Every structure is written in structure tokens, then in C-alpha cells.
Amino acid sequence: MNIREDILITGYPSDRLYSSLCQSINSILYSDVAGFRFKNPYYKVYIGYTNNPERRFGEHLEDYNKTLPQNPVLPTRKEKRAKRPDIMYLLYQTSSKTVKGIEYDLIRDFEGHIVNDPKAGGKGAMGKPPYYIYLIIMQYVKLY
Numbered sequence: 001m002n003i004r005e006d007i008l009i010t011g012y013p014s015d016r017l018y019s020s021l022c023q024s025i026n027s028i029l030y031s032d033v034a035g036f037r038f039k040n041p042y043y044k045v046y047i048g049y050t051n052n053p054e055r056r057f058g059e060h061l062e063d064y065n066k067t068l069p070q071n072p073v074l075p076t077r078k079e080k081r082a083k084r085p086d087i088m089y090l091l092y093q094t095s096s097k098t099v100k101g102i103e104y105d106l107i108r109d110f111e112g113h114i115v116n117d118p119k120a121g122g123k124g125a126m127g128k129p130p131y132y133i134y135l136i137i138m139q140y141v142k143l144y
Helices: 015-029 053-066 099-109
Strands: 043-050 083-094 131-140
Touching (some): 015 099, 043 053, 043 099, 053 083, 083 099
């Protein structure tokens, strides 16, 4: 699993912190590492929160594996557009349950660049802290 923590921010939620999270996300989206995402329509982004990054990233990988075609020679239209998480960036760590609101705001503010449903997010049980806000860069698989 490719989970990166090198830009992880900690602290109590505030307007300044939210601004820093937005800057981090923009930095990732426009970086040399992910810059190809805007030139290639096969790339999108997913924002979420979790208290267990390894488990959550594994769930994204499992979801991807479920969309793989049974017959790779004749994939359906849906299978051609299957999504595969490439990398998870941990952006923010906190013990505050306000992480749900932060996730909601980020999904709303980055709606044009992400695959999240703007009404989705925060449906699962929170579990115990620490909580993490994460960003996953997804690659649409082109099977033929």
C-alpha cells in the first residue's frame, strides 16, 4: 500500500487549518507527481476520513478488485471505467469529531475534481481517535 504521511497536519480545527488543508490538496493535485491527472481524464480524486488508514485504503483496493472483469477479453463499458486507488495522502490527524464536518466541507469545495458524491461522506461509525482526513488519487483502468 502506498500511504504517504509527509504532509500530515495535526492540531485543533480552525479556519487557518482548513486553509492549510485546501493548500495541501491543491499542491498535490498540481504537483509534478499528480499533475498528469489534469491532462489525463482517467484520473480523479477521493476525499474521506478514517481512524484506520491501512484498513480504509484496503477497502478501496477491495472495491477496485470487485470491479475487475470476469472475462478480460470482452469487458463491459462499466468494467472499462473501473477505478483503482494508486496513492493515499494522509492530510490531517485529530482527536476531534469535527473531522466529519471538515470532510464534508472539503468534498463540497473540491466537488469539481473529486469522485465523491457531494451528499456522501461520514456514513460509517467513527471509531476511536485519532481520525485522519485523506485524499486518494484514483486511476481509471483502460483495459483495451
